[in-house]
Amino acid sequence: MKAPASAPAQGSAAEPQEPRWLTHEEQRVWRSFMEGVTLLDDHLDRQLQRDAGMPHVYYGLLVKLAEAPRRRLRMTELAMLAKITRSRLSHAVARLEKNGWVHREDCPDDKRGQFAVLTDEGLQVLRQTAPGHVEAVRQAVFDRLSPEQQKSLGEIMRIVAEGLQPTEAGADLPWLR
Amino acid sequence: MKAPASAPAQGSAAEPQEPRWLTHEEQRVWRSFMEGVTLLDDHLDRQLQRDAGMPHVYYGLLVKLAEAPRRRLRMTELAMLAKITRSRLSHAVARLEKNGWVHREDCPDDKRGQFAVLTDEGLQVLRQTAPGHVEAVRQAVFDRLSPEQQKSLGEIMRIVAEGLQPTEAGADLPWLR
């Protein structure tokens, strides 16, 4: 049954529409996804915590820094690359700094700015732990998927990521906010 | 070039083998995956925190309970279903109990055991917030993927999840542990 004739142009107000529930099949997909992600995340977190003494996210930060021009990035840029908030990054860098793997440096151009710089020790930790990490990723993911599946996964997650990228000027619900 | 002839039967010791680095293409897949997951997780967490006053994981617990026979599950079973540790569950249930959405009940058969039971209030919160949540999931994922991609995603993540399931008697590294 449809909405009563008195319904407005539709799709404008809150969203009292009929919920678009997931079909049985969609549910199965969604649950597999969530389970896989949860298990994988925990697995990698534990692997890195054990072998590198830091969570996966922190490891990712070191990687980004290692790839950056002078092994340094502005805090905001690093936060964006890593898809985390600046606040979270501040805390994370503070911790990595204590470990001696990163240090902060003032930005000459902008006195508000800070660079996070990967130290030599940081780079070394990365070198030592990278093999173990790739291996874990391989065993958990790539070794189990066909080339087509790998390609597919890349495409799919690229789409999902794009849809959620900041500047969500997309088809979101900018109203009701 | 292969390993020197003096190499042992191979694949037995630690893993001083040559690291199996990711190819450029594999890296792209992996990064898209991690980005997508990070963004999606944050998005849903914020959505539920805002609309339901709890993180995504907690919401998932309520869902599992709602689907269980008498809206109740043993702690260990719930933990396994939700893929989280018992410790984490203990904390989570404590919090949900404070909200009045879950309450604990002793298990008659096993005096160590506890049931987590979804309360009427809990069920109601679920009913009220489920539409918003599905909508968020749809917009972020299903609306953007073709039916084939959805199917593919399900298969892929099912494989990944299976590989990491407890009872990792699989092709893991039971040695080196």
Added chain:
DNA sequence: GGCCATTTGTTTAAAGTTCAAGGAGGGTCC
């Protein structure tokens, strides 16, 4: 029954994350 390993669930503290607030510099407009 008594012993012992295992299972169940909780607890504690430390670590990590989130949220809201805030200090400080930069940029613009008058």
Added chain:
DNA sequence: GGACCCTCCTTGAACTTTAAACAAATGGCC
């Protein structure tokens, strides 16, 4: 210059997660 708003990054408190330790109960096993 000064008012004003925005960006950059940090901070502290509240909350969540992790890791390790633990008490209680169970289930063999002798």
